[in-house]
Amino acid sequence: MTDGHRPGDGAELEDVESPPLSVEGVTVRYGSTVAVVDADLEAYAGEFIAITGHSGAGKSSLLWAIGGAVACEGTVRIGDEEVRDRAQAARLGIEVIPQGSALAVLLSAEENVTLPLLARGVRAEQAQRRAKAALESVGLHESGSHLAEELSGGQQQRVAVARGLALRGRVLLADEPTSELDHDNRERVLALLRAEARRGAIVIMATHDPEAAEEADGEIRLDDGQLETIRTPAG
């Protein structure tokens, strides 16, 4: 497929080899607010990169631009394909764990993880198997049947992480995925994100948490929309 990425059907984690992600001259504007200014970034399969910066620095805006969810100037490419909008970015295997979880509160945890898989064409039985495995990986195997609204904020965040992981993208954009978590669950989620990179994905995580950032291979910082490289994955 030239304009598509089809995640595998099995519950087992198959490897991917993400094409390089290239962000060139990306500027995000909301009216007169310039949230991201002329950002350049290259990332490769296997890399786990943190985006840090103060509240309002532009972290979410940069992630959303990479994920095709906000209009921007400049270009975002994965391999030879230019990201144009969210639907097409999803077809290219760019997945998002949004800030604030964004679960359907009247669906169960398992349904929240399963539905996006069904929407991507994964068969029902396989989607359920993958959802269960993803929920188990975040320590929520016993909460699959609970309505999202019955879960704590931290549990909801872990469901959102499970939903992102189950999609098995080539690029995973995680927006503050550990902000509501206690120490052990934060470590668990960071280990899962690292494993996702080891699988051959590119993982980019926005975070306020310096300790979480420290666990990524590389760090870029935004300051009023201006991007600065702090550490590269190469060291």
Ligand SMILES: Nc1ncnc2c1ncn2[C@@H]1O[C@H](COP(=O)(O)OP(=O)(O)OP(=O)(O)O)[C@@H](O)[C@H]1O
């Ligand atoms: N939909 C929007 N409409 C107008 N302005 C917006 C919108 N989204 C973000 N902004 C503005 O863009 C700037 C960057 O916001 P963004 O959410 O990207 O920052 P952030 O670094 O992710 O912040 P936080 O850490 O608080 O989540 C801020 O000044 C914010 O007010």
